[in-house]
Amino acid sequence: MADAEPLMRCYEGSARGRGVETAGWRLCLAHRFPEQRQPYGAGDVPFRDVLRHVGLMLRYFKWWYKKTRIEKKSAFIDLLCAVPLQQIYGCPLGGIGGGTITRGWRGEFCRWQLNPGKYHYETVITDQFTVCLRRKGQTVYQQVLSVEKPSALQGWNWGYCGRYAFYHALYPRAWMVYELPGQNVVLTCRQISPVIPHDYKDSSLPVGVFIWEVENNSEEPVDVSIMFTLQNGTGTKGDGSGGHWNEPFALQDGGERVAGVLLHHCTPINPFTFAVAAREKAGTVITHLTAFDPAGSGRDVWQDLLQDGKLESPTGKSKQTQKGEVTAAAVCASCMVPAQGHGTLELALVWDMPRVHFGSKERLHLRRYTRFFGSNGDAAPALSHYALTHYKEWERKIEAWQKPILEDSQLPSWYKSALFNELYFMTDGGTIWLDIPPDCLPQDLQGPGAAKLSHLLPVLQEYGRFAYLEGQEYRMYNTYDVHFYASFALVMLWPKLQISLQYDIAVTVLNEDMQPRQYLVCGKTAQVKMKNVVPHDIGDPDDEPWQRVNAYLMHDTANWKDLNLKFVLQVYRDYYLTHDALYLQDMWPVCQAVMESELKFDTDNDGLIENGGTADQTYDAWVVNGASAYCGGLWLAAVRMMCEMAEVLGDTETRQKYGAILQKGKESFERLLWNGKYYNYDSSGSSTSSSIMSDQCAGQWFLGACGLDQKELEVFPKSHIVSALRTIFEKNVMSFAGGTMGAVNGMRPDGVPDTSSVQSSEVWVGVVYALAATMIQEGLVQEGFHTAEGCYRTVWENLGMAFQTPEAYCEKKVYRSLAYMRPLSIWSMQLALESKAHRALSPTPPQKNPLHP
Numbered sequence: 001m002a003d004a005e006p007l008m009r010c011y012e013g014s015a016r017g018r019g020v021e022t023a024g025w026r027l028c029l030a031h032r033f034p035e036q037r038q039p040y041g042a043g044d045v046p047f048r049d050v051l052r053h054v055g056l057m058l059r060y061f062k063w064w065y066k067k068t069r070i071e072k073k074s075a076f077i078d079l080l081c082a083v084p085l086q087q088i089y090g091c092p093l094g095g096i097g098g099g100t101i102t103r104g105w106r107g108e109f110c111r112w113q114l115n116p117g118k119y120h121y122e123t124v125i126t127d128q129f130t131v132c133l134r135r136k137g138q139t140v141y142q143q144v145l146s147v148e149k150p151s152a153l154q155g156w157n158w159g160y161c162g163r164y165a166f167y168h169a170l171y172p173r174a175w176m177v178y179e180l181p182g183q184n185v186v187l188t189c190r191q192i193s194p195v196i197p198h199d200y201k202d203s204s205l206p207v208g209v210f211i212w213e214v215e216n217n218s219e220e221p222v223d224v225s226i227m228f229t230l231q232n233g234t235g236t237k238g239d240g241s242g243g244h245w246n247e248p249f250a251l252q253d254g255g256e257r258v259a260g261v262l263l264h265h266c267t268p269i270n271p272f273t274f275a276v277a278a279r280e281k282a283g284t285v286i287t288h289l290t291a292f293d294p295a296g297s298g299r300d301v302w303q304d305l306l307q308d309g310k311l312e313s314p315t316g317k318s319k320q321t322q323k324g325e326v327t328a329a330a331v332c333a334s335c336m337v338p339a340q341g342h343g344t345l346e347l348a349l350v351w352d353m354p355r356v357h358f359g360s361k362e363r364l365h366l367r368r369y370t371r372f373f374g375s376n377g378d379a380a381p382a383l384s385h386y387a388l389t390h391y392k393e394w395e396r397k398i399e400a401w402q403k404p405i406l407e408d409s410q411l412p413s414w415y416k417s418a419l420f421n422e423l424y425f426m427t428d429g430g431t432i433w434l435d436i437p438p439d440c441l442p443q444d445l446q447g448p449g450a451a452k453l454s455h456l457l458p459v460l461q462e463y464g465r466f467a468y469l470e471g472q473e474y475r476m477y478n479t480y481d482v483h484f485y486a487s488f489a490l491v492m493l494w495p496k497l498q499i500s501l502q503y504d505i506a507v508t509v510l511n512e513d514m515q516p517r518q519y520l521v522c523g524k525t526a527q528v529k530m531k532n533v534v535p536h537d538i539g540d541p542d543d544e545p546w547q548r549v550n551a552y553l554m555h556d557t558a559n560w561k562d563l564n565l566k567f568v569l570q571v572y573r574d575y576y577l578t579h580d581a582l583y584l585q586d587m588w589p590v591c592q593a594v595m596e597s598e599l600k601f602d603t604d605n606d607g608l609i610e611n612g613g614t615a616d617q618t619y620d621a622w623v624v625n626g627a628s629a630y631c632g633g634l635w636l637a638a639v640r641m642m643c644e645m646a647e648v649l650g651d652t653e654t655r656q657k658y659g660a661i662l663q664k665g666k667e668s669f670e671r672l673l674w675n676g677k678y679y680n681y682d683s684s685g686s687s688t689s690s691s692i693m694s695d696q697c698a699g700q701w702f703l704g705a706c707g708l709d710q711k712e713l714e715v716f717p718k719s720h721i722v723s724a725l726r727t728i729f730e731k732n733v734m735s736f737a738g739g740t741m742g743a744v745n746g747m748r749p750d751g752v753p754d755t756s757s758v759q760s761s762e763v764w765v766g767v768v769y770a771l772a773a774t775m776i777q778e779g780l781v782q783e784g785f786h787t788a789e790g791c792y793r794t795v796w797e798n799l800g801m802a803f804q805t806p807e808a809y810c811e812k813k814v815y816r817s818l819a820y821m822r823p824l825s826i827w828s829m830q831l832a833l834e835s836k837a838h839r840a841l842s843p844t845p846p847q848k849n850p851l852h853p
């Protein structure tokens with residue numbers, strides 16, 4: 001396959017920048033993505049499906065109308081107004097759960113998530129970096145570092161030529177390298193966010209840092225200024241609601257001084273303050289403009305900088321904005337760079353929204369970082385100071401974490417980019433990380449179920465409460481059937497957050513919500529949440545998550561076959577990777593409860609559960625009937641893990657019970673589904689029963705991740721798994737789009753995609769990464785990398801969907817659900833690689849865990 005060069009084809013510069021990583025996603029600022037895709041829409045539904053789904057469409061439209069037009073709220077999934085594709089995004093700014101601001105790869109500030117879980121996709125044109133160069137006391141060059149030529153701020157020099165700059169992302173850092181034409185000066189802006197594995201403090205901070213490295217390749221010194229301008233708000237109507245104001249600030253602490261401007265936002269809900277700041281040090285001057293009118297020509301700011309490379313720096317507060325008015329501020333850092341020398345300017349953006357309400361406005365929540373910086377809303381100066389004095393330490397930690405992977409010459413470079421860059425969703429997945437105050441009672445957390453979990457409160461109080469969206473367009477927190485895939489990133493990098501999330505799920509298992517409601521797919525009415533089953537999600541951020549779970553109302557997921565199993569599988573996987581015995585003890589009764597509920601799906605008592613002839617699992621538009629490779633495989637893996645947990649906990653009775661089920665179930669699974677080459681989709685005997693499902697080995701994937709795939713422990717015969725994976729590679733991967741787009745979910749044995757449902761003919765990126773991990777676990781390493789590479793190249797290089805990897809795309813024309821949770825499963829490839837390396841080094845007993853050798 002081609003390397004990343006096509007994205008740099010337009011680059012006419014020669015600069016390589018300063019300290020830019022080699023691995024990552026790199027493209028020239030003048031790049032244009034040739035392929036323009038559309039979100040899946042009404043026009044893409046085959047006539048047959050229209051007929052099949054008439055009832056659903058009518059019910060959905062009725063529900064949508066009431067929600068959006070009468071209640072004036074937004075729909076948790078808006079099938080009628082999908083977010084249009086913009087091929088512009090780059091690395092988001094911010095740590096985990098404090099909100100995010102995404103910058104585009106051309107440097108724009110363009111995607112905003114300050115209110116938890118709610119996104120705005122607006123480029124705020126005022127938000128820019130401008131460079132001013134002065135030689136011998138004269139300004140010789142002043143340029144907004146933007147390729148845009150907007151109609152606003154006409155007094156500024158826009159339209160930097162993108163052919164002389166490139167963007168490079170390796171999350172959580174990104175670099176922008178600009179050659180300044182005719183100046184012999186190269187600027188490298190390094191953007192850093194505090195996203196640090198196993199760090200539960202700095203990783204929660206709502207900050208981003210911009211380190212400008214200036215290389216003066218000329219024979220005379222140059223005075224360099226970088227001006228950072230920021231408008232109030234996020235580019236929405238509310239920005240002009242009036243009453244907002246700015247003030248300059250400076251904070252000296254421990255011999256370090258930071259200065260800048262605060263932009264206070266007096267919104268009725270979730271008020272916040274931005275800080276634009278810079279670090280003062282010997283030879284660096286920080287100046288500011290407290291307020292300017294971004295709706296005007298901007299000439300005053302421009303001339304102010306042009307005159308002497310500094311800003312006026314008035315003291316005192318600005319006046320409050322009037323209704324309909326917006327305001328902006330500027331902070332400028334300047335230094336002299338000697339001939340053939342180098343200089344550094346350090347700037348930061350901070351947003352302090354400590355106390356948040358979700359959409360229902362019922363409860364007040366504190367963000368995680370308030371534990372360290374307080375919740376009064378006055379932390380922006382301290383946060384700026386902390387960010388600008390700690391970013392070097394963050395970078396050391398980020399480098400130490402990434403280095404072994406980046407330096408591994410066995411790993412392809414696209415994989416290094418994919419692995420780290422897909423991690424953007426950990427922060428930019430509408431993520432919220434809350435602090436649970438010490439005086440909180442278990443029942444305050446989540447009703448009666450909470451009291452039954454002995455370590456719930458200590459875990460949540462120490463590590464906080466975490467949630468991320470299923471997708472920016474699918475607004476449900478912690479969608480559990482999908483988190484199953486993504487959870488590898490969490491448990492490998494922030495295991496305490498995975499444990500905390502699991503506690504939250506465990507509580508909801510024990511609770512119920514008797515409220516009746518109509519489900520849109522079948523039209524039947526049933527209660528919102530049944531006892532002893534795992535919920536679909538933890539709620540909608542536009543409502544009151546945790547308090548009201550199951551925002552998803554397409555299907556009644558009490559009947560889903562995969563959710564309960566996915567809980568059991570994660571509990572054991574987490575225990576295996578973390579060795580947290582208290583967690584295992586607390587989760588054990590919950591595992592038993594959900595497995596009891598699940599047992600009723602074994603309607604013929606053959607040791608294997610059956611699907612109910614609806615789309616009753618994560619493939620929620622793909623009907624499955626009878627025994628199935630996907631749910632049956634997950635079931636056997638979960639039963640196997642129940643035996644393992646019973647053994648660890650000394651519960652002989654349960655060990656025997658599940659041991660007997662496993663024996664019977666294994667035999668049924670092979671008899672009903674194995675066809676000599678792979679496991680059939682289902683056992684119903686329908687015309688698509690023999691479809692080849694790319695995800696048919698999901699159970700084996702989890703078993704392998706927990707070291708339960710060795711010969712004497714095997715659930716599925718090794719030869720069958722390898723044969724199934726080879727078949728998937730041959731059919732779903734290589735016979736689909738020339739082998740260049742990953743694996744299609746369903747393939748007919750004759751090599752034609754299964755079009756019996758919308759989802760069988762889609763590629764799901766997160767499933768493909770999980771499949772690749774399974775292949776690696778089973779020794780099909782080249783096949784695994786080839787399979788995953790197709791998705792990476794399609795999404796990041798061909799479709800222009802960087803930092804918004806969708807749930808799904810089809811071979812042609814359409815995609816579905818941008819910026820989705822599931823692709824975080826790429827971290828399971830890394831786990832598989834680490835396990836393999838560990839086994840090669842020391843062929844230890846099978847159950848040793850690579851994270852804790």
Ligand SMILES: CC(C)CCC[C@@H](C)[C@H]1CC[C@H]2[C@@H]3CC=C4C[C@@H](O[C@@H]5O[C@H](CO)[C@@H](O)[C@H](O)[C@H]5O)CC[C@]4(C)[C@H]3CC[C@]12C
Pocket residue numbers: 040041042043045053056057077079080470474479481482552554617618619620621758807
């Ligand atoms: C008006 C429309 C544009 C045309 C309507 C045609 C249809 C009735 C169907 C065509 C496509 C269907 C949708 C496909 C995907 C969906 C996603 C699902 O939510 C989440 O999806 C994950 C799978 O991608 C799943 O694992 C998660 O658990 C779910 O939270 C909800 C159903 C649906 C929107 C599905 C509904 C019917 C169609 C629109």
